[in-house]
Amino acid sequence: MKKYDAIIIGGNPAGASVAAAVKQFYREKKILVIRREKESLIPCGIPYALGTLERVEQDIKPIKPLQDRGIDFIFDWVTSFNAQEKTVETESAGTFQYEKLVLATGSEPFLPPLKGRELKGVYAIGKELALIKEIKDEMIGKENIVVIGAGFIGVEVSDELKKHIDHVTLIEAMDHVLPLAFDGDISLELEKTLESHGVDLLLGKMVQEIRGQEGRVSEILLKDGKTIKADMVIMAIGYRPNTDLAREAGLTLGQTGGIWTDEYLRTSEEDVFAVGDCVEHKDFFTRKPSRLMLASTAASEARIAGMNLFNIHVIRHCKGSIAIFSSSLGDISMGAAGITMAQAKKEGFDVILGKSKGRDRHPGVIEDASDVTVNLVISRESAVLLGAQILGGKSTGEMINILGLAIQNRMSVMDLSIMQYGTQPLLTAGPGVYPIVAAAMDGLSKIRD
C-alpha cells in the first residue's frame, strides 16, 4: 500500500492551493493529489471560456508547476476513505495510506426540481472540461438561449453568450440581478449595462416549466403564463457542496449541508481537514453558518489548512468568512465585500449608507477613465464598516479588495476617512476625491446628523 504524508482529494483551486502551501511549508513531506480530471478548468474563467476566449482549453489550469515542485497527481475517482485506518480507496489505483487527509471535493450545480429539466439542450454550468466544451459546441448557431438565475455566473454567462448568440434572455426570480451582492441602486446600473449589451432581462419572474418537442427544449413557461422561445437553456441557480465521501465516512456535517470544520479547517475526524466549497463557513459578522462558494475563499482556507496541516503555525484571529466578489461586463465592473444594506437590516444592524461618485483617473479626461461609485454599509453607532459595493472600471477588482481588507481589520469609517493611500493620474482618482475615502467621509458626516 502506497503511503503519503498528505493526500488531497480534489485538485481545483482549493486542492491545488493546499498542495502548494503544504509543499512550501513542509518541504520534505510527500504529497498526493487525487482528482477526477487530468485537465481541469479555472472555475471562474468558465463564463469567458464560453465567450471571450477562442477555445475552452485556454481556461485550463496547468498542474505542471505543482508537479515540478514534487507534488504527485493521480487522476481517478475516490470511492471512500477510512478515518480510523487512515486509508483512501480509489476506483483504479488501489488503496493509499495517509498521515493527513484534506477534502477539497468542491461543489456541483444545484438543479431545482423543474419539469422539463431532463430535456436535451438544458444545461447547468458544471466545472468539467468535457461539459463546457459540449455547451460551447452546442450553443454555436443557436438563435435563442435562456439563462435562469442572475447570480454572478448567470450574469457573466449571459453577457458572454451575447457575443455569439442573437437572443439571450436572463430570468431572475428576485427583483434585481445579483440580489445577494448589491443593493438596488447599483443593480439598476448593472441592468442598464446588460440591456445595452442586448441581454433581455426578465426580473421578478419565476419559471414554471421547461417545455420541449421530441425530447429537446423548445420554450420556457413562466408562472405568469408567458412563454419564451429557447433553443437551449442554462440553469445558474446555485451550487451545493459535494459531501458524499465525507458523509459516508461519518464526518459531521453542518446546518447548511457543508462539512463542519473548526477554525483551522479540521473536521470532526482527527487528521482529516476540509476546505473550500464542500465546507460550511461561518459568517464574519454574525458567526452564523454560511454557504459561501468562492474560489478566493477556498484558496484562503486552503492556505490556513496547508500551513497548519502538521502543526498550527499561523494563528487565525477567529474571523469568519467575508463574501468578496467582483465581476466585469467589459465596459463596467463591479465589486462587493461584506453585507448589503438589505442583508444588514434583515440581520438587525442599524446601518447608514456612505456614498461617493467620481472618476478613477485624474484629471477625468485621461483616456481610460471610468466613473466610480462607492457605497459603504456602515454601523451607525460604532461607525464600523460592514459592507461595500463598487461600480467602476477595471481597477474595481483591487479596490474592492482594499475594502475587504478594511472589513477584516474591523476598520471604522473614522479610520478610513484618514487612511493613507497613493494616487496617480494614470492609475487612480485624484488625491482630494479618492472614492473610498470620499464615501467614508460622507458616511461619517451622516453619522453626525
Added chain:
Amino acid sequence: MKKYDAIIIGGNPAGASVAAAVKQFYREKKILVIRREKESLIPCGIPYALGTLERVEQDIKPIKPLQDRGIDFIFDWVTSFNAQEKTVETESAGTFQYEKLVLATGSEPFLPPLKGRELKGVYAIGKELALIKEIKDEMIGKENIVVIGAGFIGVEVSDELKKHIDHVTLIEAMDHVLPLAFDGDISLELEKTLESHGVDLLLGKMVQEIRGQEGRVSEILLKDGKTIKADMVIMAIGYRPNTDLAREAGLTLGQTGGIWTDEYLRTSEEDVFAVGDCVEHKDFFTRKPSRLMLASTAASEARIAGMNLFNIHVIRHCKGSIAIFSSSLGDISMGAAGITMAQAKKEGFDVILGKSKGRDRHPGVIEDASDVTVNLVISRESAVLLGAQILGGKSTGEMINILGLAIQNRMSVMDLSIMQYGTQPLLTAGPGVYPIVAAAMDGLSKIRD
C-alpha cells in the same frame, strides 16, 4: 474687517481638501480659501499635461464644486498673518479675521546651486499654470532635452516628453531610477522600459555645469567630463516646503525645515493648523522627521485637520506618514509603499524579502493581462510588513493601496497569508496565485528557513 470661521491659505490638494472636510463636518461655518492662482493645476497631472494631454488646461482642477457648497475663494497673495490678533493680510483684498487658520502653502522646486541654472531654457517643474504652459510651448520643436533627477517627476516627465521630442536624456546621480521608492531589481525593469521607450538614461552621473551660448542653454557638462547636447533642461531634483509666512509669523519649524505640527496638524500657535508639503511629517516606522511630499499624504492630513478644526472628532492612532507612491509608463506601472530593503537595512531593521511573480488576470491569456511582480519588505522576527513594491499593469495603483492599508494596520505576513480577497478573471490574478498573498507566503516560508 471681514471675518471668517476658517481661513485656508493655499488651494491646491491640501487646501481644497481642508475646505471640503470643514464644510462637510461644520456646515454652518464660513470658510475662505485664499490662493494665488485663479486656475490651478492638479500637481500630479503636470507630467501628463506636457505629454499625453493635448492642452495644459485639461489638467486644471475646477473649484466650482467647492464654491457651490458655499466656500468662498479669493485670488491674492497673503503677505503675512498675525497669530495673536488672528488676522491675515493680503496684497490687494485687505485684512481678514479668522477663528481658525490653516496653512496649506505647499512646496516649490528645489534648485541646486549649479552653474548655469539661470540660462534661458532651464526650467524646474513648478506648479503654476503659466509656467507649465511656457514649458510646453517652448519644448515643442526642440531636438534635445535633458532632465536632471530620476525621482517620480523626472521619470514621468522624461517618459512624457519622449512622446514629442527626439532625444530625451535623464540624468540621475544615484545608480538607479526612483532610488527612494524601489530596490534595484524593480528599478532595473523600469530602466529597461524607459530605454525601450527611447529615453537615454545616464545613471550614477553628476552634473557639473549647465553651459550656454548667448544666454541660452546649449549643453550639460558632467563631472566625468562628458557633455550632452541640450536645447532645454528640466530640473527635477526635488521640492522644498514654502514656510516663509509661517517663519515670519514665528511658528516653530522642524528639523527638516517644514512647519512643526502635533498629531492633529496643529502648529505651535493656537488655532493655526498646517497641512501638506509645507509640514514636517513623522515617519511611520521610526517616528523620525520626514520630508514626504505627496498630494495623497497632503489630502489625508487635510481631512484630519478639517474634521478636527473646531473640536477633535476623529482620533488619530498615533501613526506617522507612510510613503505610498504609484506611477505608470503606460505599458508598465509601478507602486511602492513603506520602506525599501535598502532603507530598512540602513535604519537597522532585520529584514527579508518576500517575492511573487504572476499575471494580473486569469487565465493569463485574457487580452489586457500584464505580468505582476510583488516584493515585500518584512521584519524577520515579527513578520510585520514594512514595505512593498509592485511592478505590474494598471491595477498596480490600487494593489499598492491594499499593501499601504496592510502596513497602516501593522499587519504581518502571517495575516496577509490568510487574508480574504476577491478574484475575477477579467480583473485580477487567479485565486490560488493572488500576488500579494503569494509574496506573503514566500516571505513566511523564508522566515521559517
